[in-house]
Amino acid sequence: xxxxxxxxxxxxxxxxxxxxxxxxxxxxxxxxxxxxxxxxxxxxxxxxxxxxxxxxxxxxxxxxxxxxxxxxxxxxxxxxxxxxxxxxxxxxxxxxxxxxxxxxxxxxxxxxxxxxxxxxxxxxxxxxxxxxxxxxxxxxxxxxxxxxxxxxxxxxxxxxxxxxxxxxxxxxxxxxxxxxxxxxxxxxxxxxxxxxxxxxxxxxxxxxxxxxxxxxxxxxxxxxxxxxxxxxxxxxxxxxxxxxxxxxxxxxxxxxxxxxxxxxxxxxxxxxxxxxxxxx
Amino acid sequence: xxxxxxxxxxxxxxxxxxxxxxxxxxxxxxxxxxxxxxxxxxxxxxxxxxxxxxxxxxxxxxxxxxxxxxxxxxxxxxxxxxxxxxxxxxxxxxxxxxxxxxxxxxxxxxxxxxxxxxxxxxxxxxxxxxxxxxxxxxxxxxxxxxxxxxxxxxxxxxxxxxxxxxxxxxxxxxxxxxxxxxxxxxxxxxxxxxxxxxxxxxxxxxxxxxxxxxxxxxxxxxxxxxxxxxxxxxxxxxxxxxxxxxxxxxxxxxxxxxxxxxxxxxxxxxxxxxxxxxxx
Numbered sequence: 272x273x274x275x276x277x278x279x280x281x282x283x284x285x286x287x288x289x290x291x292x293x294x295x296x297x298x299x300x301x302x303x304x305x306x307x308x309x310x311x312x313x314x315x316x317x318x319x320x321x322x323x324x325x326x327x328x329x330x331x332x333x334x335x336x337x338x339x340x341x342x343x344x345x346x347x348x349x350x351x352x353x354x355x356x357x358x359x360x361x362x363x364x365x366x367x368x369x370x371x372x373x374x375x376x377x378x379x380x381x382x383x384x385x386x387x388x389x390x391x392x393x394x395x396x397x398x399x400x401x402x403x404x405x406x407x408x409x410x411x412x413x414x415x416x417x418x419x420x421x422x423x424x425x426x427x428x429x430x431x432x433x434x435x436x437x438x439x440x441x442x443x444x445x446x447x448x449x450x451x452x453x454x455x456x457x458x459x460x461x462x463x464x465x466x467x468x469x470x471x472x473x474x475x476x477x478x479x480x481x482x483x484x485x486x487x488x489x490x491x492x493x494x495x496x497x498x499x500x501x502x503x504x505x506x507x508x509x510x511x512x513x514x515x516x517x518x519x520x521x522x523x524x525x526x527x528x529x530x531x532x533x534x535x536x537x538x539x540x541x542x543x544x545x546x547x548x549x550x551x
Numbered sequence: 552x553x554x555x556x557x558x559x560x561x562x563x564x565x566x567x568x569x570x571x572x573x574x575x576x577x578x579x580x581x582x583x584x585x586x587x588x589x590x591x592x593x594x595x596x597x598x599x600x601x602x603x604x605x606x607x608x609x610x611x612x613x614x615x616x617x618x619x620x621x622x623x624x625x626x627x628x629x630x631x632x633x634x635x636x637x638x639x640x641x642x643x644x645x646x647x648x649x650x651x652x653x654x655x656x657x658x659x660x661x662x663x664x665x666x667x668x669x670x671x672x673x674x675x676x677x678x679x680x681x682x683x684x685x686x687x688x689x690x691x692x693x694x695x696x697x698x699x700x701x702x703x704x705x706x707x708x709x710x711x712x713x714x715x716x717x718x719x720x721x722x723x724x725x726x727x728x729x730x731x732x733x734x735x736x737x738x739x740x741x742x743x744x745x746x747x748x749x750x751x752x753x754x755x756x757x758x759x760x761x762x763x764x765x766x767x768x769x770x771x772x773x774x775x776x777x778x779x780x781x782x783x784x785x786x787x788x789x790x791x792x793x794x795x796x797x798x799x800x801x802x803x804x805x806x807x808x809x810x811x812x813x814x815x816x817x818x819x820x821x822x823x824x825x826x827x828x829x830x831x
Contacts, residue, residue, distance in 0.1 A: 276572060288571070291568070297643070297645075297698070298641070298643065300698045361578070361652060370667075372641060375704075412701060412705065418579055421692060421699055424581045424612075424655075427612070
């Protein structure tokens with residue numbers, strides 16, 4: 272079945288949906304981006320995502336031409352048309368067409384929404400824990416989620432070859448974030464995650480909220496050197512939820528097994544999703 | 552007249568030319584880029600541009616699916632079809648389509664060539680000199696020219712409001728490069744330009760070659776603090792050639808007029824173009 276997408280006011284079959292070669296999202300990588308997830312047809316943390324999308328677009332000076340209510344309606348309609356209950360929802364807003372390849376008209380952005388089946392992560396990955404590789408890199412505009420994933424794409428082969436679930440960005444001795452996730456460690460019962468120069472994930476915020484019920488929480492500069500003292504580690508993202516990490520490059524985290532505190536957070540996260548989206 | 556462009560093996564009218572919404576150049580800003588210029592129908596420094604494009608694509612792991620000879624033929628054909636003698640030529644090679652928004656097939660890139668009339672810079676700008684504004688930023692992958700111009704686009708309004716010809720990127724006290732140009736100063740008869748963490752422009756290389764005939768040339772770390780001692784300044788780019796700079800933020804360069812050494816280089820540059828492309 273060919274799915275539908277939403278493009279500039281119309282619901283179009285994905286295989287017929289295209290943007291002009293003059294789109295400044297293509298010519299100059301000039302686009303705000305967000306990625307949401309539905310459970311049972313309901314988008315989790317929709318308002319958090321829209322808050323971030325609004326901020327991203329504002330920083331770039333790209334117009335969001337639709338109201339929040341309309342965006343929600345469009346997503347719900349797409350999920351129905353595409354018969355998707357558990358889906359990833361990709362929103363891209365570019366600066367629109369640019370004839371000279373640099374100027375753009377604020378009032379005519381390109382607004383695209385795509386839906387997709389979620390990537391299937393193996394259960395074993397969650398039971399045994401995953402590996403990360405590190406790379407020296409900091410996000411160009413940390414407060415804005417954009418379509419710029421150059422560094423991750425450049426590293427795709429290296430990531431796959433090394434069997435890593437994600438690339439962890441580090442900068443001058445500090446751990447920042449994953450390429451598409453946020454990173455956390457436990458030092459005993461204290462949960463620590465970077466605060467500055469990162470993109471704040473919607474799942475990062477939720478996990479911090481859930482963690483505060485049970486653990487001490489510290490948002491602060493996180494040094495690479497602290498990995499040695501970490502008892503547990505995990506990443507959070509919209510698609511992966513909470514993924515336990517047991518190895519970073521060649522350094523084992525804690526005893527190399529998924530930790531109890533991480534498991535507890537994974538349970539709290541599942542309960543939250545249950546309450547929000549799955550309860551009848 | 553609607554012009555033609557080249558897209559994936561076909562010459563198509565520009566207003567009918569589009570890429571899939573799944574193109575990873577759009578979804579993830581994953582694309583190599585180059586921009587050339589023709590004089591009298593002949594591309595200046597074609598091989599230099601292709602060397603760079605090849606390097607950019609290699610760094611990103613994107614395939615260049617056409618030979619150099621074929622690319623030259625396509626450009627010449629486009630210029631003829633579009634009746635352009637003096638033109639800008641934009642080449643974009645993306646990773647191709649990606650169904651899941653992250654994987655791509657190395658063997659099916661998107662290959663796009665667009666031609667355009669050149670931007671018209673006012674003669675007065677060259678006679679009186681132009682202004683730059685500075686911004687703290689370093690290129691994500693300096694050795695690769697990509698479609699990522701997020702920071703420049705974000706600053707477009709500020710640049711226009713301040714009457715600047717270009718944004719000059721600085722990093723931790725060093726002057727790097729313009730957003731779409733390279734930057735040079737003269738200290739008396741010594742020409743100085745940054746060497747590391749910048750994109751090497753084809754015009755940068757040419758100007759250094761021309762300058763070596765008359766001046767001392769130094770490629771090295773260039774400190775912002777050195778602007779005070781600069782007697783002249785200019786930027787180079789494919790579209791602007793050599794553009795004299797007389798003000799950076801609120802700092803006047805030298806006596807605030809276009810310098811003699813810069814004028815001499817501008818003459819040498821014109822002669823070079825004359826020899827290469829304009830002589831009958």
